[in-house]
Amino acid sequence: MKQQGKKKATIYDLSVLSGCSASTVSAVLNGTWRKRRIKESTAELIQSLAEQHQYTANLQARGLRSSRSGLVGLLLPVHDNRYFSSMAQTFEAQVRSHGKCPVVVSASRDPQEELATVETLISYSIDELFIAGATDPDSVHTLCEAAGIRHINIDLPGTKAPSVISDNYQGARMLTQAIIKRFDDADPLKPEELFLFGGRNDHASRERIKGFRDIKTELLGNDSDACIQPTGYSPDMTQKAFEAFYEREGKLPRGLFINSSINFEGLLRFMAQHPHETFADIVVGCYDYDPFGSFLPFPVIMIRQDTESMLAKAFELIEETRPAVKIHLIQPELVHPRTALKGPLDSIRDIDA
Amino acid sequence: MKQQGKKKATIYDLSVLSGCSASTVSAVLNGTWRKRRIKESTAELIQSLAEQHQYTANLQARGLRSSRSGLVGLLLPVHDNRYFSSMAQTFEAQVRSHGKCPVVVSASRDPQEELATVETLISYSIDELFIAGATDPDSVHTLCEAAGIRHINIDLPGTKAPSVISDNYQGARMLTQAIIKRFDDADPLKPEELFLFGGRNDHASRERIKGFRDIKTELLGNDSDACIQPTGYSPDMTQKAFEAFYEREGKLPRGLFINSSINFEGLLRFMAQHPHETFADIVVGCYDYDPFGSFLPFPVIMIRQDTESMLAKAFELIEETRPAVKIHLIQPELVHPRTALKGPLDSIRDIDA
DNA sequence: CTTTTTTGCACAATCGATGGTGCAAATAAT
DNA sequence: ATTATTTGCACCATCGATTGTGCAAAAAAG
Numbered sequence: 001m002k003q004q005g006k007k008k009a010t011i012y013d014l015s016v017l018s019g020c021s022a023s024t025v026s027a028v029l030n031g032t033w034r035k036r037r038i039k040e041s042t043a044e045l046i047q048s049l050a051e052q053h054q055y056t057a058n059l060q061a062r063g064l065r066s067s068r069s070g071l072v073g074l075l076l077p078v079h080d081n082r083y084f085s086s087m088a089q090t091f092e093a094q095v096r097s098h099g100k101c102p103v104v105v106s107a108s109r110d111p112q113e114e115l116a117t118v119e120t121l122i123s124y125s126i127d128e129l130f131i132a133g134a135t136d137p138d139s140v141h142t143l144c145e146a147a148g149i150r151h152i153n154i155d156l157p158g159t160k161a162p163s164v165i166s167d168n169y170q171g172a173r174m175l176t177q178a179i180i181k182r183f184d185d186a187d188p189l190k191p192e193e194l195f196l197f198g199g200r201n202d203h204a205s206r207e208r209i210k211g212f213r214d215i216k217t218e219l220l221g222n223d224s225d226a227c228i229q230p231t232g233y234s235p236d237m238t239q240k241a242f243e244a245f246y247e248r249e250g251k252l253p254r255g256l257f258i259n260s261s262i263n264f265e266g267l268l269r270f271m272a273q274h275p276h277e278t279f280a281d282i283v284v285g286c287y288d289y290d291p292f293g294s295f296l297p298f299p300v301i302m303i304r305q306d307t308e309s310m311l312a313k314a315f316e317l318i319e320e321t322r323p324a325v326k327i328h329l330i331q332p333e334l335v336h337p338r339t340a341l342k343g344p345l346d347s348i349r350d351i352d353a
Numbered sequence: 354m355k356q357q358g359k360k361k362a363t364i365y366d367l368s369v370l371s372g373c374s375a376s377t378v379s380a381v382l383n384g385t386w387r388k389r390r391i392k393e394s395t396a397e398l399i400q401s402l403a404e405q406h407q408y409t410a411n412l413q414a415r416g417l418r419s420s421r422s423g424l425v426g427l428l429l430p431v432h433d434n435r436y437f438s439s440m441a442q443t444f445e446a447q448v449r450s451h452g453k454c455p456v457v458v459s460a461s462r463d464p465q466e467e468l469a470t471v472e473t474l475i476s477y478s479i480d481e482l483f484i485a486g487a488t489d490p491d492s493v494h495t496l497c498e499a500a501g502i503r504h505i506n507i508d509l510p511g512t513k514a515p516s517v518i519s520d521n522y523q524g525a526r527m528l529t530q531a532i533i534k535r536f537d538d539a540d541p542l543k544p545e546e547l548f549l550f551g552g553r554n555d556h557a558s559r560e561r562i563k564g565f566r567d568i569k570t571e572l573l574g575n576d577s578d579a580c581i582q583p584t585g586y587s588p589d590m591t592q593k594a595f596e597a598f599y600e601r602e603g604k605l606p607r608g609l610f611i612n613s614s615i616n617f618e619g620l621l622r623f624m625a626q627h628p629h630e631t632f633a634d635i636v637v638g639c640y641d642y643d644p645f646g647s648f649l650p651f652p653v654i655m656i657r658q659d660t661e662s663m664l665a666k667a668f669e670l671i672e673e674t675r676p677a678v679k680i681h682l683i684q685p686e687l688v689h690p691r692t693a694l695k696g697p698l699d700s701i702r703d704i705d706a
Numbered sequence: 707c708t709t710t711t712t713t714g715c716a717c718a719a720t721c722g723a724t725g726g727t728g729c730a731a732a733t734a735a736t
Numbered sequence: 737a738t739t740a741t742t743t744g745c746a747c748c749a750t751c752g753a754t755t756g757t758g759c760a761a762a763a764a765a766g
Contacts, residue, residue, distance in 0.1 A: 008475075008500060010752055021716045026753060036755090037714055054499070059476040060422065061752035063413045064721045069477075078442060079457070080698050085438040089431060092459055101473050104432070104457050106445055108701045120454050122361075123412040124424075124477075146407070147361055236699060261645075268644050268693040291621050292614075292645030340621040345433050346589060348461045363722055374746045379723055389725085390744055414722035417751045 009053040017053075018046050025050075029057065069125040072100045075117060075140070077109040077133040077233075081262055082290045087132060087154075087307045089344035094311055100127065109233065111136040115143065122147045128318055130154055130311070135202070137161065152314045155305075156203050157327045164314045166305040167329040168204045168287075172211025172257070174334045175285040178301045179255050180219050182283045189283075191220040194255035195245075197229045198238055198263025205230065205259055208287055212257050227253075231263060238266020246270070252279050261288035294339050302335040308344075362406040370406075371399050378403075382410065422478040425453045428470060428493070430462040430486040430586075434615055435643045440485060440507075440660045442697035447664055453480065462586060464489040468496065475500045481671055483507055483664070488555070490514065505667045508658075509556050510680045517667045519658040520682040521557050521640075525564025525610070527687045528638040531654045532608050533572050535636045542636075544573040545580070547608035550594055551616025553585045558612055561640055565610050580606075584616060591619020599623070605632050614641035647692050655688040661697075 011025040018025065020042060027033040028046040049055075063069035072095045076084050088104045095102035103126065107114040118140050121129060129151040131140050137158030144151040144161075157163035176194075183189040196212050199205030209228055216223040229245070231237040238258075246252060258264045264286045271279060282298050289304035310330045317323045335341065364382065368375040373395060380386040381399040402408075416422040425448045429437050441457045448455035456479065460467040471493050474482060482504040484493050490511030497504040497514075510516035529547075536542040549565050552558030562581055569576040582598070584590040591611075599605060611617045617639045624632060635651050642657035663683045670676045688694065 012752075022753080023717075023755075024715060026755090027715095030754080032755090037712085039714060042714080056472055056476050058417070058478070058752050059473070060413045060417045060478055061721090062754075064411070064417050064723090065752080065754045067721070069413065071477075078698055078701065079432070079438045079445070080435065080442040080696055081438065082433065082435075085435075085441075086433045088438075088457075089433040089459065092432070102458060104441075105455065106442065110701075119409055120412070123409050124422075125411070125413055234699075234701075235693075235695075262698065265644055265693060268648055271648060272691055272693045290645050291618055292643050292649065295621055295624060295650070296645065296648050297650040338625055340588075340618060340625045342588075343433055345431055345615065346587075348431065348463075348587075365722075375722085376724075376747075377745060380725085380745095383724080385725085390742090392744060395744080411722050414751090415724075417753090418722080418724045420751070 008058070009050075009055045010058065011055075013053065014046060014049050014055060017049050018042075020046060029055065030062075063125050067125055068127050070100050071103050071121075071124060071126040072098075073121045073126045073129045074102065074104045075114065075121075075129065075131050075134060076104060076106040077135075078262075079104075079106050081288075083261060083288045083305060083307070084132070086344050087311070090307050090311050091130065093344065093347065094315060098315070107134075109133070109135050111139065115139055118143050122149060128152075130314055130318075131158075131161075132156075134158075137163070150318050152318045152323075154310055154314055160325060162317050162323045162325055162328070164310050164317065164328045164330060165204070166310065166332045168207035169211040170329075171287060171303045171305075171332040171334075172208035173215045174332075175287060175301060175303050176212045176215040176257055177219065178334055178336075179257060179283050179285040180215070182299055182301065183255070189220065189255045191216060191222040192224070192227070193253050194220065194257070195227045195229060195253040196257040196259065197231060197241055198233070198259030198266070199230050200232045201230070208257075208259060230259075231266065233260060233262045235262060235265035235269060238263040239269040240266075242267060242270040243273075246274070246278070252282055254282055256282055256284045258284060258286045261286060261290045261293060264288070264290070264293060289335050289341065291340050291343075294335060294337060299337040301337060302339075304333045304335050304341060306330050306332055361411070362403075362408045363411065364408075366406065367399060367402050367408060370402050371395075373399060382408065383415075416478050420478055421480050423453050424456050424474075424477060424479040425451075426474045426479045426482045427455065427457045428467065428474075428482065428484050428487060429457060429459040430488075431615075432457075432459050434641075436614060436641045436658060436660075437485070439697050440664070443660050443664050444483065446697065446700065447668060451668070460487075462486070462488055464492065468492055471496050475502060483667055483671075484511070484514075485509075487511075490516070503671050505671050505676075507663055507667055513678060515670050515676045515678055515681070517663050517670065517681045517683060518557070519663065519685045521560035521685075522564040523682075524640060524656045524658070524685040524687075525561035526568045527685075528640060528654060528656050529565045529568040529610055530572065531687055531689075532610060532636050532638040533568070535652055535654065536608070542573065542608045544569060544575040545577070546606050547573065547610070548580045548582060548598075548606040549610040549612065550582045550584060551586070551591055551612030551619070552583050554583070558583065561610075561612060583612075584619065586613060586615045588615060588618035588622060591616040592622040593619075595620060595623040596626075599627070599631070605635055607635055609635055609637045611637060611639045614639060614643045614646060617641070617643070617646060642688050642694065644693050644696075647688060647690060652690040654690060655692075657686045657688050657694060659683050659685055 011022045014025045015022040027036045028043045033043050074091045092102040107117045132154040137153045138160050141160040153163035213223045231241045285301045287303045289302040364375045364378040367378045380389045381396045427444045445455040460470045485507040490506045491513050494513040506516035566576045584594045638654045640656045642655040
């Protein structure tokens with residue numbers, strides 16, 4: 001009844017046990033047996049044998065033969081961040097609901113690493129690849145293309161494969177406006193008091209910066225280059241930028257647009273070094289939602305990118321035979337301060353509380 | 354020079370191109386060619402051909418033959434949480450540094466899902482499995498055992514495989530003590546003002562509860578069962594528990610020990626529903642570190658579990674031929690309020706800022 | 707009781723890489 | 737020049753599943 005630490009049972013083992021050929025066993029166990037006109041009783045015999053011996057197919061062998069693996073990949077820049085980790089969570093649920101096996105890997109926002117990682121995934125014959133936040137989506141595309149793997153960009157668009165991204169321009173406009181509106185009419189925010197920190201020269205940052213500047217100019221009449229402080233996606237660099245600013249100005253800007261929660265962590269590091277008064281009256285807008293970030297001691301307005309819709313759309317597109325190479329924008333959501341949204345974890349049933 | 358959307362090159366293609374046999378090509382490309390006494394010039398020829406045609410080995414085929422895959426798995430309860438996402442990040446880095454390919458999957462803290470997921474991983478012939486926070490590590494062990502897969506428990510221990518976990522008892526003592534000490538001597542915390550929320554009947558929760566109660570009794574002289582409110586690992590249940598408490602008592606306990614950052618999110622949800630005064634004077638201790646959580650408007654003391662050391666130890670053990678089935682405790686770290694620690698993201702070099 | 711049709715299954719090639727074995731040619735030893 | 741070694745590589749079975757094809761036996765048709 002149970003395997004005693006031996007090898008796993010194969011169709012050949014079951015073939016011997018059942019007296020049928022291996023191909024019959026295979027057909028029965030992969031569900032194609034009706035098409036192959038296998039007798040019902042034969043199928044039942046084999047199935048019960050399979051169960052007794054805890055047979056499970058060797059997926060490498062199956063994948064080798066069929067040149068498909070049942071694996072669906074998600075390439076992430078990093079795991080350790082609520083935006084991407086919730087994307088991973090949502091991704092897994094959606095892939096599983098399609099009966100496939102999710103594989104999530106990160107590549108540290110390093111183009112080399114991205115390509116190497118994708119090469120590896122391809123070598124395992126993954127069936128589909130979701131490319132999230134890749135620095136160089138088009139090179140990844142080339143690899144997938146050559147291997148005939150369906151793929152799609154998420155979060156950061158490419159020019160050679162369909163992309164599903166958050167509407168960064170609109171999101172930035174909403175966020176910037178919300179920051180500005182947050183200030184009292186008695187003491188309104190002045191243009192030189194509203195800064196953007198974080199991001200780099202990628203599509204998302206550019207769009208957000210554009211949205212930021214447009215609204216700023218619209219509502220505050222003016223916007224100078226000095227108010228844009230790209231720092232990359234590094235908490236440390238962001239902290240340094242804040243420190244430098246504080247060094248120069250003796251205070252922080254009253255209005256802060258922070259490009260991502262990763263950059264926001266740079267602000268935390270700054271905060272740890274300074275007394276609370278230093279930022280008692282600031283208003284922060286962060287492009288990304290983090291539940292804890294939403295409850296900080298100053299108003300934090302956040303943008304929650306709609307990863308569910310993005311992934312749903314991506315799944316839809318990736319199923320299409322020849323999806324158009326275009327960018328699909330998904331509207332993000334403005335999250336007011338002190339808001340605890342539900343997330344992918346909420347769909348998990350927690351037994352035995 | 355470049356493949357035009359064709360199939361990927363195989364050793365057979367290179368065999369034809371080079372005039373050598375497939376086995377020679379294979380030996381050259383997998384590095385065993387010296388052992389097989391292949392002429393250096395032959396090797397060079399084949400290598401350059403491989404490069405020209407962008408050959409990469411089909412890892413499914415290799416895995417099938419060698420019954421190893423080069424994959425190392427990490428089974429997580431969930432992704433969307435800083436503790437586990439930073440574990441995933443660290444895991445990836447460590448696996449890569451060992452020249453293997455990391456695969457991270459989550460199983461929603463559902464025993465069925467855990468087993469099914471592991472079955473799948475085994476079917477892909479993963480070489481090693483790190484089982485983090487499994488509800489039923491011993492069943493997972495049985496599967497791995499039968500398949501001859503090296504495995505180890507992290508975060509939640511099992512009885513059949515070596516385990517590396519955080520010292521939950523000590524951590525809880527440190528945390529509880531820090532909460533108590535946080536109160537003024539003028540108005541010290543009373544035993545009936547210190548509650549523990551969250552967790553379920555798992556090893557970690559039990560140890561933490563024990564540590565909590567021991568220190569509480571030691572320092573405050575008394576501890577009642579009513580002060581322990583397990584709610585499972587669900588933000589929603591935790592919120593409900595807080596709401597119920599507030600309903601009954603008209604206020605929150607001044608001292609709160611929260612079992613995990615997931616439960617802490619339940620407190621956030623409560624906070625969103627109530628004015629700030631409701632918890633102006635509370636002190637929270639959370640078993641788990643979240644950088645944003647550390648900067649909330651009330652003192653939040655956190656425990657950072659040392660995922661790097663845990664994983665490093667786990668890697669060490671998993672390499673051993675016959676590791677003892679024992680529990681290895683890793684000391685966690687107390688994190689004072691308003692602390693922004695460095696994390697695995699900091700080791701990522703951010704180019705092109 | 708034939709002939710035709712259907713049913714039920716076995717055979718064998720295949721996916722791509724690995725590694726044991728064997729053998730000819732080149733080189734060294736006698 | 738002959739024998740003994742060494743060098744360099746080809747051959748082939750193998751990993752476990754999939755799938756097109758073919759062929760008996762059983763059932764239906766005549």
